[in-house]
Amino acid sequence: MNSFLRCLSCHAVYAINEPIWKCACGGLLDIEVDFSRTKQWEIVKFPGLWKYLPFIPLPDKSIIITLGEGQTPIIRYLYKNQEILIKQEQLFPTGSYKDRGAAVMISAIRAMGIRSVVEDSSGNAGCSVAAYCAKAGIDCSIYVPASTSPAKLMQISAYGARVVKVEGTREDTARMVLSAASQNYYASHSWNPFFFQGTKTFAYEVWEQTEGKLPDAIILPVGNGTLFLGVYKGFHDLLSMGLIEKIPRMVGVQASLCAPLSHWEKLDLGGIPIDVNTIAEGIAIQKPVRGAQIIEALHQTHGMILEVEEDEIEMALRLAVEQGFFVEPTGVVGLAGTIQYLKRFPEVGKVLTAFTGHGLKSPEKILSVLSH
Structure with a gap:
């Protein structure tokens, strides 16, 4: 199974292990996977969603960060x-489906050797990213709207992440984190492919x-x-x-x-x-x-x-x-x-x-x- 990163704007191609979250042109990245040589459904004896590891592109499939996520009834x-x-x-x-994405994304980030990330969230994605970063030993800062539910803020903090409250709308929070992302890897649940x-x-x-x-x-x-x-x-x-x-x-x-x-x-x-x-x-x-x-x-x-x-x-x-x-x-x-x-x-x-x-x-x- 061949896979690579492709820009949705300029169509530039990058290796799957390139430590980037957006294209050099500023465009969104997507992961393209070639299933043409896949002849059968193949799963492995891993718990949860990792049974599908053969179909999940990662820089290094020997590095998996998991909390037992997946296989919900x-x-x-x-x-x-x-x-x-x-x-x-x-x-x-x-407590949310965001663990699906965070488990794979943080596994990829850990495999690429990245040690510090930022993320913005209305709550649940921040909780997930903070939890998996804690498991992976990755430094994490989560930017959230000041109006975010207190329980979610407490959960993010409990995992050891820094919480940065931003006054205004969800879009104001996104703009603030993009500034921070110029110096840190952006573990974004919307930007990161x-x-x-x-x-x-x-x-x-x-x-x-x-x-x-x-x-x-x-x-x-x-x-x-x-x-x-x-x-x-x-x-x-x-x-x-x-x-x-x-x-x-x-x-x-x-x-x-x-x-x-x-x-x-x-x-x-x-x-x-x-x-x-x-x-x-x-x-x-x-x-x-x-x-x-x-x-x-x-x-x-x-x-x-x-x-x-x-x-x-x-x-x-x-x-x-x-x-x-x-x-x-x-x-x-x-x-x-x-x-x-x-x-x-x-x-x-x-x-x-x-x-x-x-x-x-x-x-x-x-x-x-x-x-x-």
């Missing part, structure tokens, strides 16, 4: 006589867990698209290897207060009125870095973007806790979108979504919702 949830498959991504070591090589394992697991009988639609929350794009990449891998005939319809869900991608047909994410004061803080992204890639994934799978109102998110949260699932507000956005999708397309076949973050990430927001 899929449960069947019945909503008004319609079955919804829910993958429980809140059950990761740090290795992160998506971790989140793509979600698709591998779904394919195995459903015994190849894939859902008709995959419905996921979208902020910067780290899970959405990773899942698309994973299914694209399976398609390239001839293991599936087509990729399921990819449906992204955004909070209506911050839904720039719902205007994706205009191909213009600028000038759209956006209010980031949504309870779904984890996807309150005004300008997704990889917006063009998300749009392409929607085109390729005949997908769509759904907007959910705050009361739809709150209803989904109540439905989750009533069934014993303690999930943060952002973590139920996929369920809220799935319910809306089923109302719009009642004859649709099998659908799958995910709980993306544990309720202990944001107990104060949950208490606020449940108390009124």
